[in-house]
Amino acid sequence: MDFYKEDKLKAVEAIEQAQRLAFAPVAFHTARSLRDLGVLAALDEAGEEGLNAEQITASSGVSDYGVKVLLDMGLSAGLVTWNQARQVYVLTRMGYFIQHDEMTRANMDFTADVCYAGLQHLSEAISEGKPAGLKELGAWDTIYQGLSSLPEPAKQSWFNFDHFYSDKAFPKLLELVFANQPSHIVDIGGNTGKWALKCCEHNPDVAISIVDLPQQLAMAKANAEKAGYSERINGVPCNMLEANQNIPKGADIYWMSQFLDCFSPKEITAILRQVKAAMGPDSRVFILELFPDRQRHEAGAHSLNATSLYFTCLANGNSRFYRSTDFIECIQEAGLTIAEQIDDIGWGHSLIECC
Numbered sequence: 079m080d081f082y083k084e085d086k087l088k089a090v091e092a093i094e095q096a097q098r099l100a101f102a103p104v105a106f107h108t109a110r111s112l113r114d115l116g117v118l119a120a121l122d123e124a125g126e127e128g129l130n131a132e133q134i135t136a137s138s139g140v141s142d143y144g145v146k147v148l149l150d151m152g153l154s155a156g157l158v159t160w161n162q163a164r165q166v167y168v169l170t171r172m173g174y175f176i177q178h179d180e181m182t183r184a185n186m187d188f189t190a191d192v193c194y195a196g197l198q199h200l201s202e203a204i205s206e207g208k209p210a211g212l213k214e215l216g217a218w219d220t221i222y223q224g225l226s227s228l229p230e231p232a233k234q235s236w237f238n239f240d241h242f243y244s245d246k247a248f249p250k251l252l253e254l255v256f257a258n259q260p261s262h263i264v265d266i267g268g269n270t271g272k273w274a275l276k277c278c279e280h281n282p283d284v285a286i287s288i289v290d291l292p293q294q295l296a297m298a299k300a301n302a303e304k305a306g307y308s309e310r311i312n313g314v315p316c317n318m319l320e321a322n323q324n325i326p327k328g329a330d331i332y333w334m335s336q337f338l339d340c341f342s343p344k345e346i347t348a349i350l351r352q353v354k355a356a357m358g359p360d361s362r363v364f365i366l367e368l369f370p371d372r373q374r375h376e377a378g379a380h381s382l383n384a385t386s387l388y389f390t391c392l393a394n395g396n397s398r399f400y401r402s403t404d405f406i407e408c409i410q411e412a413g414l415t416i417a418e419q420i421d422d423i424g425w426g427h428s429l430i431e432c433c
């Protein structure tokens with residue numbers, strides 16, 4: 079990956095960065111507290127004039143001690159600047175993004191509510207090949223069995239994170255997927271049914287079969303019913319890790335969005351073989367994934383590499399966001415042929431079409 083080919087830091091910068099990393103959890107929680115306690119909002123409203131500690135206390139209700147101890151760390155973390163002459167704090171651009179940017183919020187809440195407690199078990203997860211941090215959320219073997227019953231706020235943050243990334247990609251994806259007017263789409267790992275609902279809204283005739291674990295399907299079915307699409311969306315309970323007979327056969331499209339990254343390479347190949355066996359002569363497979371090595375910006379690769387460790391520590395212990403080169407090997411091993419790959423959809427998704 080081109081972003082990472084050289085060591086760019088001089089020694090003095092490297093030791094400074096090492097300290098930033100050593101205290102990174104403190105900076106993280108400081109930023110989140112400043113956001114959630116309304117301190118960043120108060121500073122945002124004040125603009126370039128800034129506010130002194132007394133004014134921030136008056137506007138946010140946070141104690142004088144709280145304002146000063148948090149904002150002094152905020153200075154070190156780059157969230158605010160300090161005007162010595164006027165004794166005021168001023169919000170920086172980074173502070174602005176922590177307060178307002180939707181992607182930053184989705185990432186931060188996911189990290190805090192879903193991953194943070196579990197990540198302390200990372201070495202154990204790597205040694206055992208199991209999601210050793212998941213016990214911090216519930217007593218399941220993998221997070222997928224527990225998705226519909228995650229405790230709050232983890233549940234909300236998990237779904238916000240997942241949907242944030244898929245929602246942005248939907249308009250372009252609908253255009254690509256409906257180019258050949260499919261009448262039956264099988265959405266494997268269809269989750270809450272968001273994609274199925276979008277497809278039904280987009281096209282009045284298409285029918286969707288959502289294939290997912292039984293406990294997940296209840297939520298998808300309820301959503302389909304609520305939207306008035308229960309006749310066009312059906313649920314197929316199915317554990318794709320078991321040899322299945324019940325994946326609908328001969329559909330126009332087999333759709334897998336952010337699904338295959340939930341599995342190990344061996345499992346991905348086995349799942350794709352099952353899909354291939356269900357395909358008819360004109361069926362197409364569309365795989366929507368996020369690949370660290372296909373990102374335009376280093377921040378994209380950074381986010382994906384970090385999220386991979388959620389898979390390690392909390393999801394199932396053996397999956398990740400793969401490099402595209404590794405992923406393509408699984409597709410080829412399953413006997414599928416790649417017809418097209420389109421990168422840079424939404425927030426950095428890649429769509430692979432296979433036949």
Ligand SMILES: C[S@@+](CC[C@H](N)C(=O)[O-])C[C@H]1O[C@@H](n2cnc3c(N)ncnc32)[C@H](O)[C@@H]1O
Binds near residue numbers: 291294319337340
């Ligand atoms: C990360 S979500 C993807 C959701 C959705 N497709 C999207 O793009 O937002 C993964 C989905 O795969 C489902 N899943 C995980 N393991 C599965 C399995 N063994 N068999 C069937 N579905 C599974 C989960 O229940 C979940 O709905």
